[in-house]
């Protein structure tokens with residue numbers, strides 16, 4: 001994988017060559033280092049959260065709260081720096097997290113999907129988005145899996161991620 005500066009250099013060489021093939025190649029190469037914007041949506045698509053680039057982390061949590069909230073084996077928590085949340089649209093209702101001071105979850109007022117949340121005591125300066133709301137087959141895989149002591153016995157480990165039995169602040 002080339003560094004972004006090397007890709008840029010390759011693009012300028014292609015531009016100098018000119019012609020249709022060079023233009024196609026240039027846009028192909030540019031797409032390799034341009035941060036990709038994505039939009040997370042609730043199930044009814046009333047709430048839309050636009051983000052810039054990939055999340056800095058993707059954490060899967062198997063705890064009892066996350067299982068109840070998601071109705072699934074885990075939540076998939078995509079962690080973004082606050083500045084990379086480009087826009088938030090649609091009516092949400094706020095649920096204040098009882099165990100985390102300042103923590104707020106925002107769910108769609110129409111369909112009830114939890115789309116995004118903040119947790120300043122655990123993740124200062126960060127904004128979390130439910131990774132499933134992107135419904136993107138090419139979304140990055142989890143790097144961390146936590147609270148595995150709550151995981152169903154039939155549920156496999158996520159390949160390539162670090163696993164923790166309990167939440168350790170990591």
Ligand SMILES: [Zn+2]
Pocket residue numbers: 042043044045046047108109110111112113
């Ligand atoms: Zn909705």
Ligand SMILES: [Zn+2]
Pocket residue numbers: 061062063064065066067075147
């Ligand atoms: Zn959890």
